[in-house]
Amino acid sequence: MTDWTQVVDAHGAIGRVPVLLDQVEREEAPEAWEELWDRLCLQGETVSPASFTALPRLAVLAPTCAQALELAGAIVRGTLQHPDGEVLLAICSDEIAWLRELVDQQLRTRPADYNRTFGDLLALEGQYHWSASLGDFTDDFYSVSCPHCGSELTIAVGDYGCYSAIRDWDRGDIERRALRPATAEELRGPGRWMHATAVRDEQQRLAEGIRHVFGHAECPACASVFSIAEAHTSANLPPALEVS
Template sequence: MIDWSTLHDAYGPAHAIPGLLDRAIGRDQEAIDRLWGRLCHQGTITPASIAALPKLADIAKTEDWALDLAGAIAGGLLQPHGADEEVARCAAALAELRTMAAARLRSGLDGKIYLGLLRATLAFDGQTLWFEALDDFTDSFVTAACPHCDAPVTIAVGDYGCYSSIRDWNLGDVHQIPLRPAAPHELTGTGRMLHEWAVRDGRQRLAWGLTHLFGQAECPGCGSVFGIADEYAAANAPAPWDFARGHTKDAL
């Protein structure tokens, strides 16, 4: 039993959360909006956000809004929220939420809904880096440091082209060099999983973008070639979280 009086949400004491959850089950939009504001205010989570995950997992069996909110909370689990032990207690709920999110991925979904479910699946799996980076590849940019000369290389994937460049804030993306997309059979790990799901569900644009994001780029500064996803992860990935134990895996 959760003692909500000992927890806080984005606005203070979390004693209102149980009542809001009960009201939201009936799809009370005001209650749902207030839950978003209190449990994931501008992407920030609190101990109350984490404590709400098991209840959200139960509601998400029938109501999509709960899965969306739980996914946004999971995407922020590596923030300094001060509730590491609570995260460990939510391991079963997170695994259940991941299964639900992955099961709802299918062809015919609205593009934004599909991408949201895909990102939520990654968040529930502890892959917050790709939760944050995954895009619809209409106008996608990431920055990766060249592993050889350390230059900050801008990677573009979208309607304006697929290239690497050194960004100049006055001149724009100068010295654009076409990316080298990976062949689907060359993909491994997360890239392979995401690409297989995108192909299965007829998301051609997403599949196309993933081959570029998980492909290679040439550094415009020194000419060396590197794996985009590898260098992006090296520069941006937080320490992986062990949900079952409640700490980062490199702390073991």
């Protein structure tokens, strides 16, 4: 049984979260949910030990409560924001698997907030950096370093074009080079199942965007060609988690 007297929330307090969880389990309680969000995922991003400790109870509520499922997804998105996030998350691996299944089921219904829900699925699959950065591909920019010459580059994927460039704050994106999207058959690893999920749910823009960010870019500075996804991962994962 959880000893909540040893678990602090986002405000550094103890004891309030289990009271709120008891309340939302008994009845519809909008004010309690609002306070739970504040204590478990402050401003939509700050998590704490109480956040992860609450996940098993949120998972029980999730099948019939959209608030619980959304809050659980937001907490998992913040895993890397807490120094012990991955350790705390590993304690409730069964609940994470259950939440992942629920979110995937929700995606199959093609909800209006599909992209946010897709981001929750990415986090539940352990793809925290993609969950934090993947947009809707109408106006997406990714900052990466060329792995060959170290130049700072902008990768753009959206209605305005799909290209790599050097960003000049006076002249905008200069020396543009068209991206080289991967084909569906070339996709591997997370890019493959991300694309397959988007195609399954008829999210064409998302599927095309994934093909581009898991494709290749040419560096305008040295003309070398590199994997966008690998460069993005290296730029966004903490050193201990970087892909070698």
